[in-house]
Amino acid sequence: MSDNGELPGWTHVYSGKVRDLYVPSKLLEDDDSWTGDPMHLSPVVLVVASDRVSAYDTVLEPAIPGKGAMLTRLTHWWFDQLPDVPNHLAYHLDDRLEKLELPDVPAVVADRATLCRTLDMFPIECVVRGYLTGGGWKEYQQTGAIGGIALPAGLSNGDRLPEPLYTPAWKAPLGQHDENVSYERTVELVGEVVASQLRELSIEIFERAAAIAEGRGLILADTKFEFGADRTLGIVTLADEVLTSDSSRYWDAAAYATGATPELRMASFDKQIVRDWLAANWDQHVSEMPPTLPHEIVAQTAARYRELLERLTASA
Template sequence: MRNNEGMTDAAALTGWTLAYSGKVRDLYTSPDHPGRVLMVASDRVSAFDHVLEPGIPGKGELLTTLSKWWFAQLDGVPNHLAPSTGSGTEAVSGAAIPEAVATRAMLAVTLDMYPVECVVRGYLSGSGWLEYQATQSVCGIALPAGLNDGDRLPEPIYTPAWKAPLGEHDENISFERTVELVGAEVASALRDASRDIFTRASAIAEARGIILADTKFEFGAHPETGELTLGDEVLTSDSSRYWDAALYETGDRTASFDKQIVRNWLKANWDPSTATPPPALPQEIVAQTAARYRELIERLTGE
């Protein structure tokens, strides 16, 4: 059951209390399940630090499905999913994910999250392209001259960002700044893990005719072991830029499987630098975005 803002009706989540509501996900805790958090993905969609209207039907379920699939592919990479003791919605300690959100929720171990978005770019696009045009670098990393929007980089680059508090803009930072935030050992571990996961995921996507252009990871320390652990969503259409490899080869670098459709429409119909709220998304843009999300899952998972 959903209310008008796209949040889950609390009455449908007996025993769980809303602890945090982000742009697209809501987090719930329960005294019956200490050390666990229920992450519920909504159908809300955000761009340019604004939550847009209307949402994308089925988006929460699609992105949750994709995250779970990627966690399963990344064998050997510790992640935040609570170990299951049963089947279906049964989770650790016999706790059941409420039926109302079973298809779009993950029961996760509560991590001590690091304040860094670990961005890896294999291709030059988005904010990286804008920065390159001005400085021929991205986050202080010098790049070859003569690159164009959408070009593949000589090798993937790690370009972290500081996770700003809700309502503020995330800020691209240098690796040196990351060291100041979390220490040299953790900063290096974040960088190395991000690069490794990106390389593995890129190969998996490439085998299915998909280009993983860039993505962002979030990590935390496991509260009991201190182990670096992958958290939040992973390699979804919201956190990543995916392209159709066959179309890319023809020179079409716009065939994305993410919310770039939404961004493109907004930039053509609204100035993100103004204080005016963004306009409502047309139904055709909503439908196109939902279709691309579904197509990505079908092509990656074969389901």
């Protein structure tokens, strides 16, 4: 699934739906005793964000031009806004990083690559919802709750929730669908202490990010985080992409305030355009393969990603 092939000095070890992972080739060459996952051997990993786009747990065609670079830049910007939240950027290795004699990051991927520490990732997708929308809205219509958490009656699509909700999911292996789970299930998966830390950190980061977005005329409707354990210190560490157009829903605050129909007032700066088009044009019961995205959907999505990046980072 990698769209990069091998990079000089780096060995490709894994591809997810939208990211490709590499470790230094020298580490593998110098240690011929390793078996299994090479990420357990390497203290660092090069994460390369591709231009691939996914929806409904499916990688779509064609890719969104410039997406990988935009999401990488936005993630790095958010890390800068959250300096007290431990993250996986490799410069936290300090002098240990110099001793590794790492290869250079190839220029061909430099604008969409992040050098990270390898973490022991928790199998939890930490979803925080500030507004009632998307899958949460569908679940509320059916049950009056989200993730088993009861909500007031009479809410409408797009309404602000009384308080941010933490609705975690289990991270399924590649090719399988993630599964919404209860908080109690996360305790079973990672233990009570870590489960509590994941919930508290997720809500805290969401609230801080929502306030920053609000100052730029944006609403952070919902987002998802991923965390891992630092292999040296053991602390819970923020990883992967953070508060990007792919992992979050952002709305235009001025449009939202008009009180128009949800479709108009929730002007999205994310891949909702792709989701909506796919929902209207793909019956998964009829065809396993999704249709090709039309040019105008690709162009609109790229433009919305770009506008979000510019609005968030312009005044920083």
